Amino acid sequence: MMRFLPLFLLMLFGPAATARAESGVKILLVVGTGGTEEYEVIFKETAALWIAAAKKGEVAIEVIGFDDGEANDHTKRIRESIAAEKSPELWVVLIGHGTYDGRVAKFNVGGPDFTDEELAGWLGNYRGDLTIINTASASGSYIREMAKPGRVVITATKNEGEISFTRFGRFFAEAVGGLIDADLDNDQQVSLLESFLFASNRVALFYKDDARLATEHALIDDNGDTLGSRAEWFEGTTPTQTPSAEAKPDGDLAAQKVLVKNAFEKRLTPEQTKQRDELERQVVALRRSKSSLDEADYYAKLESLLLELARIYDAVGDS
Numbered sequence: 001m002m003r004f005l006p007l008f009l010l011m012l013f014g015p016a017a018t019a020r021a022e023s024g025v026k027i028l029l030v031v032g033t034g035g036t037e038e039y040e041v042i043f044k045e046t047a048a049l050w051i052a053a054a055k056k057g058e059v060a061i062e063v064i065g066f067d068d069g070e071a072n073d074h075t076k077r078i079r080e081s082i083a084a085e086k087s088p089e090l091w092v093v094l095i096g097h098g099t100y101d102g103r104v105a106k107f108n109v110g111g112p113d114f115t116d117e118e119l120a121g122w123l124g125n126y127r128g129d130l131t132i133i134n135t136a137s138a139s140g141s142y143i144r145e146m147a148k149p150g151r152v153v154i155t156a157t158k159n160e161g162e163i164s165f166t167r168f169g170r171f172f173a174e175a176v177g178g179l180i181d182a183d184l185d186n187d188q189q190v191s192l193l194e195s196f197l198f199a200s201n202r203v204a205l206f207y208k209d210d211a212r213l214a215t216e217h218a219l220i221d222d223n224g225d226t227l228g229s230r231a232e233w234f235e236g237t238t239p240t241q242t243p244s245a246e247a248k249p250d251g252d253l254a255a256q257k258v259l260v261k262n263a264f265e266k267r268l269t270p271e272q273t274k275q276r277d278e279l280e281r282q283v284v285a286l287r288r289s290k291s292s293l294d295e296a297d298y299y300a301k302l303e304s305l306l307l308e309l310a311r312i313y314d315a316v317g318d319s
Contacts (some may be wrong), residue, residue: 018199024270025259026087028069030067030078032096032108032136039097039165044175046095048137053177057260060087065109073111075118082122088270089129095124095169098138100160105141106213107134116160120145131192131257135169137162140219140228149224152254154196157216158228164215167206171199184236188262193237193254196220200231222253249288252281267316276312279305 031047034040042118047066054061064082065074086144097108106113114129122257123130123146125285134142156168175182175195182190182198190198200218205222207214216289219228225243229250256277268276283305290298 013108014297016265018291024088024093025057025059025091026085026089027059027061027091027093028078028081028085029061029063029066029093030074030095030109031063032094033065033110035097035108040162042170043095043217046170049170049173050093052097053173053259054276056177057258059259074109075112075114076248078114079122080131082126085126085128087128089131089171090126090252091131091133092116092123094134094136094139095173097165098134098136098157098160098163100138100141100163105138105160107136116141118143133172135166135172137216139166143219143228144226147221147224147228150253151224151256152222153220153228154192154254155219155228158230159218162216166203166216168203168216168218171202172196175199178257189258189260189265191255192238192257193220193251196254197231197234197237204231211230220250222250223248252284256280266314268312272312272316275311279309279312 011248027050029047029050031043034043044066046064051061051063063112063218064077064081065072071170072092082090099106099113105116107116107119119142123132129150132142132146133152133154133155135156138160139155140157140162142155154172156166172195175190175198176192178190181196182194184197196218203216203218217230219230221228223245226257227243227247229239229241229243233239233280234251237255239251242249265273283302286293286298286301286305293301
């Protein structure tokens with residue numbers, strides 16, 4: 001995405017800045033049952049990375065299933081928490097095991113497990129911006145069940161048939177907290193897209209180094225077409241392939257969602273961020289359609305969008 005102007009202004013005005021505007025983001029972190037001590041440790045370590053990242057990013061987080069025992073009805077708590085949620089933006093993050101019996105995909109929690117369709121139903125009444133990150137096995141169906149325009153959906157597997165334990169979640173949790181190695185565009189922060197790409201690449205490297213056939217293939221969908229995209233369809237953060245000739249690329253929205261923001265991003269109000277992100281997506285769409293436009297028309301539209309972006313950055317610089 002277009003981060004050259006913010007970086008320029010960051011260098012110009014410096015990090016001394018600055019009262020942080022409230023992001024309005026809330027994370028609902030669900031930690032499923034491990035089944036064995038080994039998996040319990042892995043899931044709790046992964047959850048701890050998310051908790052630390054939320055603290056670093058000054059984002060609200062609610063954790064279900066971390067230390068309150070398997071006997072509790074976590075499904076009920078999740079349903080009630082979503083129903084009561086009023087934050088303007090919600091990230092639902094699932095860490096644990098998923099199962100698929102050939103008919104229904106479920107996520108394993110304390111108390112009765114819940115299905116992908118049930119979670120989709122609970123989230124149907126939420127009116128804010130929504131991100132769903134299911135790092136469990138058998139998670140691929142979440143793309144089909146939950147992808148909609150304006151949503152980011154990330155899964156550890158390409159379908160519900162990939163039922164083996166997934167390593168994607170641990171790598172993703174490491175990246176999203178601002179891991180330098182995951183910052184592909186060097187803007188001093190790590191987006192959801194960069195976290196997805198980093199984790200996917202680390203998973204592929206794990207199976208390659210271990211000389212094993214990969215049993216997990218992560219997907220991302222943020223254009224709402226329910227098709228999803230693989231990490232190998234990106235060059236850096238730029239999409240180079242789509243699931244079909246008619247499909248639009250994924251990644252534009254996920255590239256704008258960041259948990260731990262850089263110094264300049266912290267200076268933007270939520271309203272400025274929303275306006276900036278919309279303008280940047282318009283610029284990306286315009287550039288992709290350049291070949292079908294008259295050259296003069298293309299540059300006139302591009303100039304108009306860039307001027308609007310500059311006004312936002314100027315306003316931040318003056319504040």
